[in-house]
Amino acid sequence: MANIRDVARLAGVSISSVSNLLNNRISLMSRSTRLRIEQAMNELDYNPVRAAVPVKDGQAKIIGLLVPSIVNPSFSALAHEVDLSARAYNYRVLLGNSYRQEDEERAFIEDMFSHGVLGIIVAASDIRKTHFVRAAEKGMTIVSYDNRFPETTAxxxxxxxSVSMDNTQAGYLAAQHLVERGCKNIIFATESTLTMSRSHKIEGFLTVLKNQRFSLIERIVEGKACSEYxxxxxxxxxxxxxxxxxxTTPFPDGIVAINDALGIGLMTGLRAAGVQVPHDVSLVGIDNISLSAFAEPGLTSVMPPQSEMAQVMVERIISRLNDPTLRPGEFLFPPTLVCRQSVKASAA
Structure with missing residues (x-):
């Protein structure tokens, strides 16, 4: 079945242009562009209304899940847990990859509406963006994952x-564990493009350094990925x-990685350079992906209670679909430390 992306590709226009036509926002659109889109829709037999497949009560028993990329192990694990939770209520999950691109986010929302889906989980994206707000105003029930409300939001x-792990506490736990194991020169390794959750992890990390009265200079080591974020x-x-x-001078004796995937990559690079983990440097990741237990050495990590978080997200969507008067809430989950072999033992 064709979707809005297929139409945009065939017509040679942006996804947002197709969305504008579908929502009758054509005042700034040229006639030739409109005709190309309409022709593409006809060729692909694309009709959002006809594509909808609601159940008898008018509401599809499907939940949408929008993640930045399923390639990231953290989001793969999230998708698995959400699927398990949804199945317990006889719901199915439709998965979308946004790559943190607004056009892809808009397209996913349009696809969900066209399929009669009125509840979506949006992972690691700025939920305050206009297209999410408009979707909610049109009746879409949305749960934001790993992106807390600003403190000023009433x-x-x-x-x-909003459902999230306490990322500030996660950064704190990782750094505090290294301090308790005797590390005195700790750095934080991350991708340079900051999200709210990344900023909160760094905030927790720096709190430990301040408490220990360690220098805060040059404690964040960051790199720029080829793709945004x-x-x-x-x-x-x-x-x-x-x-x-x-x-880095002096050479660190402890490292907190923004997530386990980056931590495992870093551990591989250090080993190739002749640096031994944990003999020369201890390393802690955040998110406890399954591969961390099989790394060599096993990667110590801070773990979110992902199963419980997924269950709450699914239940919130179903509850609010059944009772539109139910007020949205914020749900913050405490992380836990999973100790493996990448951190040196405490000195006797």
């Missing part, structure tokens, strides 16, 4: 649910950051 003005290339970025870590 509870009675929220139109989305680096969601699809965290292993490669960790490997590439090795040279920056090796050039």
């Amino acid at each position: 509870s009675d003005t929220r139109i989305f649910d 680096g969601d699809t290339e965290m292993f490669e970025l960790g490997l590439a950051l090795t040279s920056k870590v090796l050039a």
